[in-house]
Amino acid sequence: MLTILFDGVAYGMLLFVLACGLAVTLGLMNFVNLAHGAFAMTGGYVTTVLLNDWHVPFLMALPIAFLATAMLGLLLERTLYVRLYTCGHLDQVLFSIGIVFMSVAAVTYFMGSQQQSFQLPAFLQGRFELELLSVGRYRALVVAMGVAILIILQVILMKTSFGSRLRAAVDDRRVARGLGISVGPIFSLTFAIGSGLAGLGGALGVEIVGLDPNFPLKFMIYFLIVVTVGGTSGLIGPFLASLLLGIADVAGKYYLPDTGSFAIYTLMIVVLLMRPQGLLSKAQ
Amino acid sequence: MSTNALETRQLVKRFGGITATDNVSFTLEQGSRHALIGPNGAGKTTFINLLTGVLNPTSGCVLLNGEDISGLGIHGRVRRGLVRTFQINQLFPTLTVLETLALAVSERDGFGRNPWRPAGSRHGIMKQASALADTFLLTDVLRNIASSLSYGQQRLLEIAVAFASRPKVLLLDEPAAGVPEHDRATILDVLASLPRDVSVVLIEHDMDLVFSFADMITVLVSGSVLTRGSADQVSSDPRVKAVYLGEAEHE
């Protein structure tokens, strides 16, 4: 029982780490970046290559995956994305789907289309057996990272001047610029962080959900569900949504194996019918 | 005694802990010209939204010609003759002036459900739409889409659309705001020539307009009615001066 709950939490946290970057770009910057999964995939492949070919320790590979993906995000933002902030959402959809297609094919070309995986270090394998609860070590790491990321992001967003400038730029880009806020660099950095987080999520996800070139397409809907159900007003909403979806999905499949796969979609529809703007929505 | 054109009884609206409309009982006599004034944040917008059905009241009811319309949706109220204009133009950016007016007329006459007859094929509708355009000096731009009109023309169209619905009670939300002088005269003329069987509620900050147009004024402050009376009564009321009009002279 508690184990199922924990697995749900861990799955939810993985969803959160994967989707929180999208919560930033879509939720805050209002950019429909369907290519979010492509950044996650990049992180996953970077980690795989680092571990399998370069024999970099896992815990070292994670920050590298974050940085590498963030750099890639920064590069693409400066060259391509930056021109689309003012375009309509449909253009953004078209563009980012294009990026997804390209990334899928490019990864297939360079890495092949088979599943990727790597060996975790020994201390992350196996489980802690507690009284009522059996905790996978790796999943415990994922949960810890999810919570840590939430706290760090929340502090950056709400307590730093970077955060308030970002929110100002999000509220009104034109006026923010007219009042001396350098929106361009702020958005670039934010986009890079969002991409980096996706990459980190991708790296963490290899072990649990696998990795192949189709990753961005396969998980696109999951990311969107998290952000939509959570609401686009910040990060707490997506965090709660991830938890809820993770638990519902795992518990649904455990207790109702025949109909469990309905859980995630049913839950999403019900939440969105009751709260069309998501769990936590900005007061209008 | 005839029934009031519009009436609210103990209308209350709360958002969470905030009471935006606090027990407002408001009456609009048949054919009267009634101004609703008050400082920003006094709850005028909420009140209008309650009248028109955009919001549902927490308690209380709205009566149109003595009939409780609280349960009706926005469009239902419009069909019964409760029509409004918006403070910020609410137009159909890609529809032409003619289309916009024809749409309003055809909806009023109940043809909007018809998925078969081409929209422009009813002669009567087109005639009424053109006539309305004439009245509001929009004939020259009949075939231009709304978003291409000048601000003043958009404002005129905004009011023309309300007229197309043939209102019994017309709610005018700052009709002259931001309108250039030339068009402003047109709007005021049209308002002045409204038939007397149309009752009007006017929301306005321009006190000159308020005092010259309205025969009755209600002052709304913090969601509730501060006072109600004729222009002279209200303008000399010290409470109104304190919270709203201030001491300064006006142009």
Added chain:
Amino acid sequence: MFSRSSIAMSWLSALAMALPGVCFAQDTLRIGLIVPMTGPFASTGRMIETGVNLYIKKHGNTVAGRRVEIVLKDDTGTPDIAKRLAQELVTNDKVNLLAGFGLTPVALSVAPLATQAKVPMVVMMAATSTITEASPYIVRTSYTLPQVTEPLADWARKNSIAKVVTLVSDYGPGIDAERAFRERFSSKGGAVAGALRVPLRDPDFSPALQRAADAKADALFVFVPTGAGTSIMKQIIERGLDKSGLKVITAGSIVEDEVLNTLGDAAVGLASTQHYSAAHDSPENREFVADYKAATNGGRPDLPAVHAYDGMHLIYEAVRKTAGSVDGQRLVDAMKGLAWMSPRGPVSIDPDTRDIIQNVYVRKVMRRYGELYNVELETIPDVKDPVKLAKKKSP
């Protein structure tokens, strides 16, 4: 049905006559290869392509005086697209045979066309038992799930496994595998304590695995499609199910050669049954593996590759037998009963069912030359698809 196809054929011949000059040189053998080259099953498609090319490279691109031409099409794993591509291959490209077919629905959607156009269709991967029944022009060089699953059930009983939980992906082959295992295992006196199905696109197996753990069975029988094997194996290890005394047994799918190495030592000892292992010890296979590695920069061949390789062999041999005739019926007839030594061992085409008859091996994961391999321990010779065997007996 009859009238429809005959009328259709009259249309066809009328059109064929109306299109002068579209006929292709007599001396080619055109094969339309329909496989998923993109999408979730792309790796299957690519492996089939490699297998086919490998065969042609090895055995020359002419057979019985005909030059072999491959027309490769990406079906994206979508049946209606596959159907359209097949139709275009038959009508425009005038292919003599269709081959490939990674997924059951894709194969089934094209089957009526094979019948209608009398074009042989060599199925190189799709593994649902019923496929060969969908058209008399279908010949299969892959396998069926029951074919490799029933021997596993036998083996499990023999190795004193009494209580099993099954865990399969919720799609045709998965359900086939589940049913085959359950029926065989129960008939031998074993008990199936739970039958779990996970959605095909499921990213997380933990709820199912938790249920499996809760059931306290002796063994967990697993079948998931290519690709999902790694992640389920990792989760099994992560849960410590392998150490808790729950044996994991599988009809191959989670110890695929393609990914086996990445599973690490935790996979050592894992028992499975299947008809091919890259470690199969025969001269044919050693050569095949070496060629494959050379062609793919060190890759290890897996099922689709060997199926495709054999499929090409089947086509070559059939054309030889018909002395270069590419008439569909004659080709299919020629294929029936063909037997040869494949890299997987001796195989033949069952003349009744057009399914492949092959050895099934019981293997265990072991470390060889520093890498993990499925090492074959037992051989169950000449296994036919048991589903069709049963059908034949029962009526």
Added chain:
Amino acid sequence: MHPAIQMTGRSRNTSFLVEQSRSGLAELAVWTILLLAMFLAPGRHQLLSEIAIVALFVLSLDLIMGYAGIVSLGQAAFFGVGAYSAGLVAIYVTSDPVIGLLVSAAAAGLVGFATSFLVLRGSDLTRLMVTIGVTSLLGEIANKATGITGGADGLQGISIGPLLGLIPFDLYGTTAYGYSLAILFLGIVLARRIVGSSFGLSLRAIRDNQLRASAVGIPVNARLVAIYTISSVYAGVAGALMAQTTQFVSLDVFDFHRSADALLMLVIGGTGYLYGGIIGAGVFKLIQSVLSDATPQYWHFWLGLLLVVLVQVGRTRVIRSIANLLGLGPRQISPQANDAKMSQPR
């Protein structure tokens, strides 16, 4: 705010109401091309038939997105219902294609009506996700109902009788193309009538400004339910055509990529003038076909590159110049209205 409004430019100021049929010549050209293809490209009837079916499917999306402002990534739901209905009718009731089509239309319409209430509220993102959710649930139901749908293996044994009892479906797809094209033509004719009617006008009003629409007395929800249902009928018919011309239905009909492709094609072809579907489907499918023949492994890369370039160069500009070339000058091909609606209320 007024400068922003003023700069939107002069209206094209045509196509109003009575004069709606002005595009006659351009339309004639489109249909001539489609008909000529029947004779000039005898080897491509399969592909053409697929394009016609997909065009009808995209048209169904255009009806709600281009005319009523409802974005959806779940049109595949109705496509799927239509496809399975057609398949089941063919197996259990009659092999007559037209009857199958009618039944499928009705079935899809029913499902559309029932689910329309889910898309009345919320932002575009919400609608996208709810429609995805509905489709996934239907797909999951089809997966579980193995007895009826054949589950993951697909519905087998569909055989379709000759069209109108006269013309059998042939291997070359000629009948299929003729049939699909005829239905597409019918669909466009009907759709034109609908969008040109008072009802259609009220839909455009709702798309432009829901608040104002209700303030002129339009029952917004009822109208949206109506057009959503109509659109689902279109999607259902497209699904049925697919099932009948390929004589096979599998779970794939509910797949997300169908809805997503339709959205891509509509955006490429341009919304709100009915022909965006045909142009988008034609362009997309032809490019896809050429690319995937040229490089079956990596065609996604080139398709993606095309999309990226298209957007970077300026989609509107490209579409507009193509449309002008064809003389099809759509009323408001620039998707401003839709994009404005796409941005969420924040």
Added chain:
Amino acid sequence: MNSLLSLRNVRAGYGRAVVLPDLSLELKEGEALAVLGRNGAGKTTMIDTIVGVTSQFGGTICLGKRRLSDLGPEQRARAGLGWVPQERNIFRSLTVEENLTAIAIPGAWNLKRAYELFPRLQERRLNLGNQLSGGEQQMLAIARALMLNPKILLLDEPTEGLAPIVVDDILKILLKIFKSEGMAGIIVEQHARRILRLVDRAIILDRGTIVHAATARELLEDDSILEDHLTVKKKVHAPRQTL
């Protein structure tokens, strides 16, 4: 006094549309200028062009020696422009205090002085921007612009849509800023009379062109100029009643 801001042959508009065909203007240090004109005359465009959020097609804008026209809006703001946009555009998801601190540039104006000027804002310092009334938003917009410690304050219709009593408050504060503090500024206003007492000079725009320039006193003394260019009536046009 030295020229503080100068516009020379500025040609600007939105997108490709030209709203200001050829505008030249000088503002001296400490000078307050009113920009009058009918709706659509190009007043807001002029402010937006100085701030840098329009398309400028030609001409130069200089602040002191610095060529603003080469800079992006954010650099111009830091160079010394304090913008109070027409719609006020308070950052909704920032608190009042964050609205002020997010953009602050150190200098004479700081949080303390802003709160002294607008005590109301201090009371509401933890409220989010979207919880303010119209008047409070206007105060915040002005205070926010001051936090940039600008050399010039650019106000776009600061009294539009406010209740009369709030208008009075705002005007009093502006008077303080311009007359007591000696801040230079440009105020766009439709209601000429309200504003002329605050400023030194006024220009009247029509179709993007300056049609009249005069001192505030001249305009106040001679009604006919305003009448001619603005048709501002001393008394609001009384509608012809048809009853």
